[in-house]
Ligand SMILES: NC(=O)C1=CN([C@@H]2O[C@H](COP(=O)(O)OP(=O)(O)OC[C@H]3O[C@@H](n4cnc5c(N)ncnc54)[C@H](OP(=O)(O)O)[C@@H]3O)[C@@H](O)[C@H]2O)C=CC1
C-alpha cells in the first residue's frame with residue numbers, strides 16, 4: 400500500500416518530536432521539513448533523529464518558491480512552526496493538499512486566511528492536538544450544562560520559557576464563556592510540557608477535569624490521528640473537538 404507522504408513546517412521543540420512520531424509510523428513517509436533558518440539545511444531529519452534512513456530533507460523558508468509543492472509532492476501538510484508559517488503554503492491549499500495547523504496563537508488575520516484555505520482543501524485547526532485535551536474540552540462543555548451554577552476556573556501550566564498564555568486554555572475559556580482575565584491562571588515552572596485543569600466548584604463537591612501532556616509525543620500522536628481523519632475529507636474547516644464530539648455521540652452508553 401502506498402505510504403502517506405507528509406511535509407512538516409517547524410523543526411523546533413515540538414516539530415522534531417512530531418517528525419520522529421511520523422518516522423516511526425509505517426503508514427507514513429516523511430518527505431520534507433521546512434524551518435525558518437538554515438540550520439542543518441538539506442540534511443535529513445531522520446538522520447538527525449537517529450534513524451538509519453534518509454527521510455525528511457530539511458529546507459528553509461528561503462527555499463519555498465512557486466514550484467516547491469509541485470516538485471516535492473505530499474499528501475498532507477502538518478504545521479508546528481509559528482504565527483507566519485501559513486503564509487508560505489497558500490499554493491498547497493489551492494492544490495487541495497490537506498492541512499493540519501497546530502499553531503496555538505493565531506490572530507484574526509491568520510484565522511481568516513486559514514478559513515480561506517478551507518475553501519479548496521480540508522483543513523484541521525487545533526491549538527492542542529492531543530486526543531486527551533479535546534476529550535476534556537467536550538466533557539467540560541457537557542458538565543457545564545449539567546451543573547450550570549458551578550464556579551469554574553482554568554489553570555494552565557507550561558515550561559518556564561513559554562511567554563504566551565496557553566492557546567489551549569484560551570480555547571477552553573471561550574468554549575465555556577469564561578472571561579480569560581478573571582478565570583484563567585497561568586503557571587510557568589521547569590520543563591512542564593503542558594498541563595490544563597478545569598475546576599468546577601460547587602457547595603458540596605468539586606469536580607476537576609485534568610489533562611497532562613507528559614511528552615511532546617502526545618502532540619505527534621494527535622497529529623497522526625488528525626492526518627488519518629483528514630485524508631479523503633472534502634474541503635472545509637475541521638477541529639479535533641468536532642471529531643471527538645462525534646465519537647462521544649457514537650459511544651455514550653445507553654442504559
Ligand atoms: N497544537 C498543539 O497541540 C501544539 C502546538 N504547539 C505550537 O507549535 C508551535 C511551535 O512550538 P515549538 O516547537 O515549541 O516552538 P519552537 O520555537 O521550539 O520551534 C518553532 C519552529 O518553527 C520554525 N519556524 C518559525 N517560523 C517559521 C515559518 N514562518 N515557517 C517555517 N518554520 C518556521 C522554527 O525554525 P528555526 O528552527 O529555523 O528557528 C522552529 O523550527 C507554537 O505555536 C506552539 O504553540 C506546540 C505544542 C503542541
Ligand SMILES: O=C(O)C1=N[C@H](C(=O)O)C[C@H](O)C1
Pocket residue numbers: 413503526527561564565566567568592593594
Ligand atoms: O507551546 C507549547 O509547547 C504548547 N502550546 C500549546 C498552547 O499554547 O496551548 C499547546 C500545548 O499546551 C503546548
